[in-house]
Amino acid sequence: MRMIVDRDRCEGHGLCEDVAPRLFQIDDDGELxxxxxxxxxxxxxxxxxQAVRICPVGALRTSG
Numbered sequence: 001m002r003m004i005v006d007r008d009r010c011e012g013h014g015l016c017e018d019v020a021p022r023l024f025q026i027d028d029d030g031e032l033x034x035x036x037x038x039x040x041x042x043x044x045x046x047x048x049x050q051a052v053r054i055c056p057v058g059a060l061r062t063s064g
Contacts, residue, residue, distance in 0.1 A: 001040045002063045003048055005032065009059040019054055020047035032059075039064075 003023070012030035016023070023044055025033040040048045040062070052060045 001045055001048065003040055004061045004063055005034060006059045009057050011057050013056055015054045016051035016060060019050040023048060024051060
């Protein structure tokens with residue numbers, strides 16, 4: 001599973017970081033930092049899905 005981030009839509013609410021802190025971080029400038037490259041790390045798929053569903057602006061989605 002891959003995570004697709006629409007950085008233009010992201011408003012830095014940080015809800016993704018709340019549900020998936022191993023995957024996402026909001027930096028000091030309010031910018032989203034994805035904490036992995038490539039596929040979502042094993043065991044984090046459920047949290048990735050939760051992050052997609054909780055994002056209030058639809059900036060996250062998964063593929064595969």
